[in-house]
Amino acid sequence: MNRYITAYYLDEENLLKGLGQLKAKGLKIRDVLTPFPVHGVDKVLNMRRSRLTRVAFLAGAVGALLGFGFQAWIFTIDYPLNIGGKPFFSVPSFMPVTFELTVLFSAFAMVIAFFMSNQLGPGAKALIHDERATDDRFLVVVEVDDSRAEENIREIELALAEAGAEGITIKA
């Protein structure tokens, strides 16, 4: 059972400064919750690039191939129709549907992947560290190393206090 220690800042400049210090001390920062997007958090935390972009590209490619291939099969093998004298395998007529399926697959895959990677799918339990996170508090959530919990908790609390955070609480 993972335990967290949360602490808050009152403004984003101190948040960024504090995050730098916490990162330097090697703390495992689980999450940073801010009421509005703060420039530079992902840089300070050295976060890796989102893999969502690769999902989007691959899903779009799959959508394009499926869309084009399915139309090609339908109109040449399965159910060829003479539509206004156009050839059975007519690339220009296949393009609109191909484009739409590219966008559709890409968008759906991104949304599903996003919710899956955030563990926010159906049935997810709300993980509310502090209700004021969407109001006027900038939260830092630090993971506790359960193998040496007591010592670790004291270390983390000390580090957070030094880094200027307030309202340090332990959550189960």
Added chain:
Amino acid sequence: MENQKFIQTKKLSTLIYGMIGVGILSLAVSFLIGIGGERIAANLLLNTYYFLALGLIGLFLVAVHTIAESGWHTSIQRIGEAMSAFIPVAGILMLLLFVFGGLHLLYEWTHEDHLDEILLKKVAYLNAPFFYVRFAAYFTVWIVLAYFIRKYSLLLDQSGDLKYYRKFRIFSAVFVVVLAITSSTSAWDWLMSIDAHWFSTLYGWYVFSSMLASGTAVLIILLIALKRMGYMGHVNKEHIHDLGKYLFGFSIFWAYLWFSQYMLIWYANIPEETVYFYERHKHFSTIFYVNLILNFATPFFALMTRNSKRGALILLPVSVIVFVGHWIDLYQLIMPGVVGGEQSGIGIPEVGITIGYTGLFLFFVFRSLSKAPLIPKNHPFYKESLEYHTQY
């Protein structure tokens, strides 16, 4: 950082004069080796129009960002202004081309003794006097607006008086509206009327989107060239990222319009319309597909990732490809109608005259850049454009 003015080096001047020399030589050689008048006239029209459009788009980008109160664009504003310095030059060259035989060689609706039923129906618009009146109107309006936009931009920089900023914005707004209309009508006059038996209502915007993409590409090339010469140090990755996004988006927009025009004509299959693509598919099919590869497939796949747009490594080659690609796009708009499949090709006139025009364009661009400080220090958004950061 002190405010730099561009200083033309001897090396650059030699390069530019060399290019212009190649152009004049190629023109002369083309005449001497017997290249047909139609093909030479078509090349002159192609290049004059292409670089005129670059000038118009340069000014358009300045105008549009000004009326949108864009903060970041201020730091690269001078490049767009410099591109617009070519507009009057293009006017003179185009007038000379039309007056000294070009009109007759290029446009079949000027062959008064051969007007058939369809051309006769269009004679109220497609006749030489009205053509020249419109020609004069386009260039008057473009040159006057370009002059005032540049004038107020410089006055604002010299004095810091905000009343010049207001005038700068008003003339920018007028120019955007004027260009929206005249870019279409001038494309009909100078390009679409080459195939006077045909028409397309998408044509004006198709040409505009082509020029928008290549104009952005040229702006990027000029910016990177200036940076490599040691100027524009204040321009950072964020600015370049934005220009890369524009190139990506405008190329996709162009492809969308290309496909819209093509698919509708293909699907309806009306002979009056399909005759246009018939000639292009029969005799220009390589160019037809190369056009799509250079102008859509390349920017679409090469500029997809975020980092590709943030530096010159990928952005510069792609910009050059788009610059060449839209020249080829314009080639297949003009050549099939004027010259036809058998006598056209990519040879001395095409390559040499284009080099000449590129040199001439660069001459006026660098001349304009050296006339004013590269950073508009007294522009209200000057500071904002220097501190341009984005979230992601």
